[in-house]
Amino acid sequence: MRFAGEQVWWSEGRPSEGGRVVVCRAGADGEPPVVDLLPAPWNARTRVHEYGGVSWIPVPRSPADSTDPTDEVPLLAFVEFTDQRLYLLDPLQPDAAPRPLTPSPDEPAGVRYGDFSWDPQRSRLLAVCERHLPAAEERPRITRTVVGIPVDGRGALDADLVEDVLRDVPTADFLASPQLSPDGRELVWISWNHPAMPWDGTVLHLAEMGPGGRATGARSVAGGPNVSVVEPRFVPSNDARVLIVAQSDATGFWRPTLVDPHAGTATPLTDHPADFTGPQWQLGHGSWGRLPDGTVITVPAGRLGVLAADSTEPVPVDERWSWCGDLQIGPDGSVAAVVGGDRIATSVVHLPPGQLGAPQVLRRATDTELDAAWIPEAITRTVDGVHVVIHPPTNPHHTAAPGTSPAVLEIHGGPTAQWPRVRSARTAYFTSRGFTVVGVDHRGSTGYGREYRDALRGRWAGADIDDAIAVARALLADGTIGAALIAGGSAGGLTVLGTVTRPDHPFAGGMSSYGIADLVALGEHTHDFESRYLESLLGPDRQVWVDRSPLTAAGTLRTPVLLLQGGLDPVVPPEQAQVFADACAARGVPHALVLFPQESHGFRAAAARVTALEAELSFAGQVLGFEPPGVPRLPLRTGDSGQAE
Known part of the structure; x- marks a missing residue:
């Protein structure tokens, strides 16, 4: 989301268009009606860090760009998903093809851009630039820096004009949030190095901008190995001092913090006991x-x-x-x-x-507009020290007897994330059909401060599984639910697969979406952003990685499993789902592997989402002993690991 003058611009994913990301606009007063700025088939989506983030920015018009001196509609710069180049589009000329601002890379999608800001003094965009370079080993060598991109298109023809703004200062493995001071004389950004993630520890840098538009004299002004500082921006001061506000967790929670580089101080603006932001999985929000x-x-x-x-x-x-x-x-x-x-x-x-x-x-x-009678409540509880959100079954035509409702315990991804406190079509799909949905914020989740977030360090694939089992047992014992399945995606899928291999778990079945089965293989083959994440989650001992992999414990598996997987997933490769399906087949355990060949890490197309959801409902019905109406019956296999597509 960005302001473009007084207009509000935002992006939205379109499942009906295969997950295409479209940039839209409306006047600040809601007029004119919302219009798409980006025509099909253009897709505004960056792959920086693979998880992406903000992939576009409004660009002020120059006199040469304006067809009407009174016009205030800016231009749109955006990253096209297919080639990861940056393009410039004139919304007033929708039939004109966007023109490239960056050169064509040697390797397809080998140079990626994101996290943009405008440099008015130099009429250019600042962006995080990620370069994937060929290397002798299997994993490519990746470098990142901040670049200045001319908006007149010269950079598309001459790569040297896409200038490395940080060429004269020390850089790092990862960079984010490049922001200029209002006068263009100073630059801030954050950085971190392997094996840290941005919620572990980052450094806030401040540098002067030299006459050539490059940073010089960089120094660290906040953050450190055990302090996460994110989203810095300059704020006005009553004198000539440079002041910065950023979100910092130095006091135990991510709080807005005033950083005074000259005094060397970082002062929280509040002591309210809550996180004021979340983990920076994506850039620019x-x-x-x-x-x-x-x-x-x-x-x-x-x-x-x-x-x-x-x-x-x-x-x-x-x-x-x-x-x-x-x-x-x-x-x-x-x-x-x-x-x-x-x-x-x-x-x-x-x-x-x-x-x-x-x-x-x-x-x-x-x-x-949904009838309120179909919208489930959200009841927050703490169960055995674990934060949960309970959504009871909600159907105005049917009421289950207390303690009889089956439940889907949902495990979020990350594992550094949180169950979203927002209305969900997926949640309503299950609650309207008689299920209780329980969002589990196990140890390691965000939203509860640094101590709770760090409680999973060295204990992943252990403490999270313990928490899921403890929550299910407690809710079964107190009559909140009558039976339970466990579901989750990505890191949540690891918790699912790890849980169902425990001999003492209380779940009737597990539903994993692009979940992790082999932690050693994940560490060897996943993308750069998370390539050393496991070192903090599991520790340095590789035998621990082996021991905690669900695949290692698959010999004890007896619980039915549904595996949903994208064929183009660069984060959790499809082989992870296949090896676990093979393990199920070897044990004669009922299972299904549903592969979506054109989907990645998270399903974007409407058809894939519908198929996945109906597969989960059919699976849940079969393992609980009923036949859900209105959905295709999912074939469950026992003696082979062939795919259902």
Whole structure:
């Protein structure tokens, strides 16, 4: 999401278009009607760090670009998914092909860009640039830096004009958040090195911009090996000092923190016991902004909130909004945000200057108005020290007897992540059919401070499994549920597969989406961003990796398993699902492997999503002893590991 003058621009994935990412716009007052800025088949999606992030930015028009001197519609710079080049599009000329701003790489998609900011003094874009270079070993050598990209197109013809802004300063394995001071004289960014992840420890750098537009004299002003600092930006001061606000967890929670490089201080703006942002799996999303009067708009405990200049206690903007995925501040002090709630649809909203209590909805994730009787509650609990969110079955035509509802225990990915506090079609799909859905925030989850987040370090594929089993047993014992399945994707899929190989687990079946079966193979073959993540999650002893791999314990497997997998997944390769299916076949365990050849890490196309969801419901019905109406019966195999497609 970005402001383009007074207009709000945002991107949205379109499952109906195969997962294509489209950039849209609306006027700040909701007029004119929402329009697509990016015509098909263009797809605005970056692969930096493989998980991507913000892949586009509005670009002010130069006099040569303007067809009308009064026109205020900016140009659009975006990364095209297929080749990862940066292009420039004129929204007023939708029939004209976007023109490239970066050169064609030697290797397909071998140079990637993301996390953009505008450099008005030099009429260029700043971006994180990731280069994949050939290497003798299987894994390519990857370098990252911040580059300056001319917007006149010269860089597409001459790679030397896409200049390395950090050429004269020490760099690092990973970089994010390049931001210029308002006068263009100073630059901030964050960095971290293997084996750390950005939620483990990052360093905030400050440098001067030399006359050639390159950084010089860089120094570290915040962060460190055990402090995560993210999302830095310059803020005004009453004198000539450089002041920066960033999210820092130095005090135990990610909190907005005022960094004074000259005084060498980092002062939290609040002591409220909550995380004000989340883990930086993707680049460029906003979790705080500053209004002209000094008020900070931010996201305490995932909710859009206000932190007044004279207060340290945040106040929610709207109690209905239990989740905020992005926020931006406009030049006039207005606020735009992506928000949602347990009982309301995710929406793009605009809050005019001085009217935070009068949001204007610019776009809803769905135009279908659901009857409130079908929308499940969200009940937060702590079960044996584990944070959970319980969504009871919700169907106005049927009511289950207490303690009889089967449950799907959902394990989020990451494992550094959190069960989202927002209305979910997937959750409603199950709760409307008589299931209780339980989102499990096991040890290692975000949203509860650094100590809880670090509780999984060295204990992954152990403590998370213990927590899932403990939650299921407790809910079965107290009559909240009558039976349980366990489901999860990616890292959550590892928890699923690890759980069902435990001899004492209480689950009737496990449903894994692109889950990890072999930790050693994952460490050897996964992408660079996570290639050493396992060192903190499991420790350095490779025998521990072997021992905690679900594949190692598959000899004890007796529980039915559903495996859903994308054929193009670079994070958890398809071989992971296949080897576990083979293990199921060797044991004669009922199982199914459903492969989606054109999907990656997470299913984007509508057809794949529907097929996966119906497969899960059919699987759940079969292992629980009923036949769900209205969905194809999923073939379960025992003696072979062939794929169901």
